[in-house]
Amino acid sequence: MTSSSVSNDPVRFAFGANWSRFIECVDERRIKAAEESLIEMTRNADAISGRTFLDAGSGSGLFSLAASRLGAARVHSFDYDANSVATTAEIKRRFMPANAAWTVERGDILNRDYVTSLGKWDVVYSWGVLHHTGRMWEAIANACDLVADGGRQIGRERSLRGGGEDEDRRHRLKYAFHTQPPFDP
Numbered sequence: 814m815t816s817s818s819v820s821n822d823p824v825r826f827a828f829g830a831n832w833s834r835f836i837e838c839v840d841e842r843r844i845k846a847a848e849e850s851l852i853e854m855t856r857n858a859d860a861i862s863g864r865t866f867l868d869a870g871s872g873s874g875l876f877s878l879a880a881s882r883l884g885a886a887r888v889h890s891f892d893y894d895a896n897s898v899a900t901t902a903e904i905k906r907r908f909m910p911a912n913a914a915w916t917v918e919r920g921d922i923l924n925r926d927y928v929t930s931l932g933k934w935d936v937v938y939s940w941g942v943l944h945h946t947g948r949m950w951e952a953i954a955n956a957c958d959l960v961a962d963g964g965r966q967i968g969r970e971r972s973l974r975g976g977g978e979d980e981d982r983r984h985r986l987k988y989a990f991h992t993q994p995p996f997d998p
């Protein structure tokens with residue numbers, strides 16, 4: 814992808830360094846836990862198998878790996894942070910190098926042209942990502958646009974208000990993401 818696909822914003826937390834360290838902790842137990850977490854979030858053991866899975870803000874790539882192992886027909890991972898992209902690529906190299914149906918690249922959920930180029934996905938996973946963009950509502954709208962008819966977006970965003978930890982509101986937002994749009998596995 815080109816640099817124009819990624820907006821330039823100097824005020825960002827550099828996740829990549831943390832992910833690079835995390836990679837050494839990724840083992841069968843953690844991968845299994847990620848798989849179980851995806852099953853729990855979709856409330857269906859077959860919700861991923863045979864479906865397309867977009868990991869928007871993939872971070873370590875652990876959930877892309879989990880989706881691949883659960884039988885996703887196609888997985889695409891992208892992240893704004895170059896080190897996160899490298900970590901996701903390394904996770905793929907270590908655990909699923911032969912999976913040609915899993916692609917990894919740098920991308921920005923805020924970049925409309927990039928988002929449009931991705932098309933529609935059965936499952937759009939953007940856990941803990943959109944509030945980090947600095948333009949959360951725009952990011953949410955873009956993530957929603959990526960969901961195919963009958964598909965599902967899985968996400969969780971922190972408090973909409975700066976500062977305080979607003980648990981109720983956080984949980985409500987999490988729930989909204991789990992149930993919109995309707996999902997019929």
Ligand SMILES: C[S@@+](CC[C@H](N)C(=O)[O-])C[C@H]1O[C@@H](n2cnc3c(N)ncnc32)[C@H](O)[C@@H]1O
Nearest residue numbers: 828870871872892893894897921922940941942
């Ligand atoms: C808290 S981490 C979550 C990673 C992963 N989704 C998970 O559940 O482990 C947030 C990730 O969002 C990424 N991110 C932040 N802004 C982004 C943007 N505009 N587009 C794509 N990814 C972004 C960060 O680089 C980081 O890897």
